[in-house]
Amino acid sequence: MQQRSLWRVFATPSTRLPLSMETHSAMTDDLSSDQIEIILEFVQESQDMIEQLEPTIIELGQKADQETINAVFRLFHSMKGSAGFLEFNHITTVAHAAESLLDLVRSGKMVLQADHVGLLCECCDFTKEALEQVSEHFNDEPMAGQAELLAERLHQAMAEPETAATASSPAAAEETVVEPTEPGVASTEEFMLEITSEMVERFVQEAEELLDGAEQGLLEWEKDxxxxxxLGSIFRNIHSFKGNSGFFGYACLERLSHQLENVLDVIKTGGAFAVDNPFEVLLTAVDALKEGLSNLGAQGKDLIEELELHLAALKALPAPRLGEVLVERGMVQAEDVEEALASQKKPLGDVLVGLGKVSPEQVSEALKTQSEVRRPVTAPQKKASRPVASKRQDIRVDLEKLDNLINLIGELVIAENMLIHNPDLEGLELESFGKAAQQMGKLVRELQEMAMIIRMVPVSGLFRRMIRLVHDLSVKSGKKVDLKLIGEETEVDKTVIETITDPLVHILRNSMDHGLEPPEERRAAGKSETGTIRLSACHEEGEVWITLEDDGRGLNREKIVAKAIKNGLIEGDGSDLPDKMVYNLIFQPGFSTAEKITDISGRGVGMDVVKQNLEKIKGKVNVSSVPGKGTTIKLRIPLTLAIIDGMLVRVGDSKCIVPILAIKEAFRPQPEAITITPDNEELVRVREHFFPVVRLHELLSAEPDHHDLVDGILVVLEYQGRSVCLLVDEILGQQQTVIKGLSEYIGNVRGCSGCTILGNGDVCLIIDVGNLVENR
Incomplete structure (x- = not known):
């Protein structure tokens, strides 16, 4: 690993990020907006990196093969490099210690133990906390004590007597030294993380931006x-480009950018060019990197023609540093040069003269030594630019701006309804207006769908966070667990992801603690020692279904009923209650059948939070269980939270919107299909099934046109396999409906999920089908 010399510091205060301990007191005042942006970008990228790192570490504990070890090693290496560049020394210390431990493992000098995996997980926890400090205070100094202790534990793990890797060890069974890839081959074989085409597109886009920034900086520098x-901006761009290329395993791009970085480092730390045409060589090298990116997009390989010539041209650029020449000749001390570089605003020689450390004659003599080594260098000829394959381009947008966009689209939908259904147009034959209104409706719908897609993110990030949680709970409880993730590519509204995170954690904790049995109990029951938890996501019936299944002992109906009777939640002995109703009791506040509360969970502790959080987004939770076989908990979440397709219905003078996805059919009942039960409940036979009747006018306290069922219209609504018939006077038609929440003053209204504004400006309630069905 390249050591940092006395002169490897930033050249000017304007480019150096003042993150050393001496400048922390005036941190915010000293940082420019560009520097703050760089730090926040580092925090975001590092947090994304940890999300990738944690699942891979857990996989390392389950399968310590060479590919996984290399993947974790490279992630820690990348994190160390970025943190070191910004002088977040405590993050760097921990990442470097973790990297050193992994280097011993991958080189076959020690065997990975379970304790090592735990330490690496602790490194992730430490880094998360440190990144929070950096984002708030722009330094990681409060983490000094933790960093020292954690690094010490990692070094102790490396110093303990290791068991030599044997031929049976996975680490020794393969080649332990990762050879650099051949020039022109972007190898990703050493990564356990799958490099998708989407990731490559994102890499190419960001790399182009970095190279454009470096090119503009070189052109500006060439003028003066x-x-x-x-120079500072150019160096940062090339450094970031090199790090990204190395992470993806693009050897050609990494080699050339690394050599370019070395040249820039020499110049900014007091060196000089030894050639007459340095900028031509530097710009040609940037063009070569762009060529590699172009080939990567078109051919999938980072091929750079005449790579060795580019490397040789760059190596010939720098002359000895002025500081090195002065120190070598005994004119100044190394400490004087370092002091001058730390406050350098002018050429190094002028600064040293100003400090009285050296005379102008001595500087001139040293500069003459530099100029004596000047030599011509011929860079490879520039080639005509090749067409670049089309690439996706991304931008980062504040979520609040997207929320405002969706709100505006919602208002547009309302305005469209008010225009098309304007009472002034009733009875008029307006053929041209009808065509224009139809086209406008089509465009508004497409705009609405596109706005919703913008907010959609895959659930993979949320799901992969659960890998670490399951690992920690498994270690704490002594249970063996195999977590299977299915449907990670399923996309959900970002707001939904944030809302369901806590419920999912609560459910997973309960499943681990009370659902899955200890190994000995599973063996006695004829099961495998290792329990299985399946976490899946899919789109169904206009909703997102997130399902968590375990193959544990299942829910104990008798215990739940006994606890419910004790708490006064049910009457009688509960024998007449269906299983679904019994199992839903676990979501009552404070309900728990646990004989003892553990630090992992207590059955019911936090389960009421699950239901509350889901109700915020109009979601539902469904529980099913088979004793001895396991439990399934399904979260059903609306696909969109803003605009739905609705059917406008009327009862008397009142109107309501019914979600179209919940409507099965509508009909006028025949007298023979109507049944009145002994407790005066109205039932209607629909083919071979009897469904209860809900009179809408009773919910709205409105006077209907008709009281007899045979005179009205029954709309069959379905929710989770159960149906009811809603009695209305008239079906007015279909329209897009913007969901508006009810004010806190009104509070929750039974059977109502919100309201909307009709074309004539009236406020109309939206029926909550799930609530209607569950309260029958």
Whole structure:
């Protein structure tokens, strides 16, 4: 690993990020907006990296093969490099210690133990906390104590007597030294993380932006070579490009950018160019990197023609540093050069003269030594630019802006309804207006769908966070668990992801603690020692279904009923209650059948939070269980939270919107199909089934046109396999409906999920079908 010399510091205060301990007191005042942006970008990228890192570490504990070890090693290596560049020393210390441990493992010098996996997980926890400090205070100094202790534990793990890797060890069974890939081959074989086409597109896009920034900086620097201010920006761009290329395993891009970075580092730390045409060589190298990106997009390989010539041209650029020449000749001390570089705003020689450390004659003599080594260098000829394959381009947008966009689209839908259904147009034959209104409706619908798609994100990030949780709970409880993730590509509204995170954690904790049995109990029951938890996501019936299944002992109906009787939640002995109603009792506040409360969970502790959080987004939770076989908990979440397709119905003078996805059919009942039960409940036979009747006018306290069922219209509504018939006077038609929440003053209204505004400006309630069905 390359050591940092006395002169490897930033050249000017304008480019150096003042993150050293001496400058922490005036951190916010000293940082420019560009520097703050760089730090926040580092925090975001590092947090994304940890999300990738944790699941891979858990996989390392289950399967310590060479590919997984290399993947974790490279992630820690990338994190160390980025943190070191910004001088977040405590993050760097921990990442470096973790990297060193993994280097011993992958080189076959020690065997990975379970304790090592735990330490690596602790490194992730430490880094998460440190990144929070960085995002708030722009330094990681409060983490000094934790960093020292954690690094010490990692070094102790490395110093303990290791068991030599044997031929049976996975680490020793394969080649332990990862050879660099051949020039022109972007190898990703050492990564356990799958490099998808989407990731490559994102890499190419960001890489192009970095190279464009470096190119602009070089052109600006070429106009005034004595001005070193652009150098810091150029160096950062090339450094980031090199790190990203190395992470993806693109050897050609990494080699060339690394050599370019070395040249820039020499210049910004007091060195000089040894050639007459340095900028031509530097710009040609940037063009070569762009060529590699172009080939990567078109051919899938980062091929750079004449790569060795580019490397040789760059190696010939720098002359000895001025500081090195002065120290070598005994004119100044190394400490004087470092002091001058730390406060450098002018050329190094002028600064040293100003400090009285050296005379102008001595500087001139040293500069003459530099100029004596000047030599011509021929860079490879520039080639005509090749067409670049089309690439997706992304931008980062504040979520609040997307929320405002969706709100505006909602208002547009309302305005469209008010225009098309304007009472002033009733009875008029307006053929041209009808065509224009139809086209406008089509465009508004497409706009609405596109706005919703923008907010959709895959559930993979949420699901993969559960890998670490299951690992920690497994270690704490002594249970063996195999977590299977299905449907990670399923996309959900970002707001939904944030809302269901806590419910999913609560459910998973309960499943681990009370659902899955200890190994000895599973063996006695004829099961495998390792329990299985399946976490899946899919789109069904206009909803997102997130399902968690375990193959544990299942829910104990008798215990739940006994607890419910004790708490006064049910009357009688509960024998007449269906299983579904009994199992839903676990969501009552404070309800628990646990004989003892563990630090993992208590049955019911937090389960009421699950239901409350889901109700915020109009979601539902469904529980099913088979004793001895396991439990399934299904979260059913609306696909969209803003605009739905609705059917406008009327009863008397009142109107309501019914979600179309819940409507099965509508009909006028015949007298023989109507049945009145002994307790005066009205039932209607629909083919071979009897469904209860809900009179809408009773819910709205409105006077209907008809009281007899045979005179009205019954709309059959279905929710989770159960149906009811809603009695209305008239079906007015279908329309897009913007969901508006009810004010806190009104509170929750039974059977109502919100309201909307009709074309004539009236406020109309939206029927909550799930609530109607569950309260029958």
């Amino acid at each position: 070579p004595g001005n070193l201010e652009p």
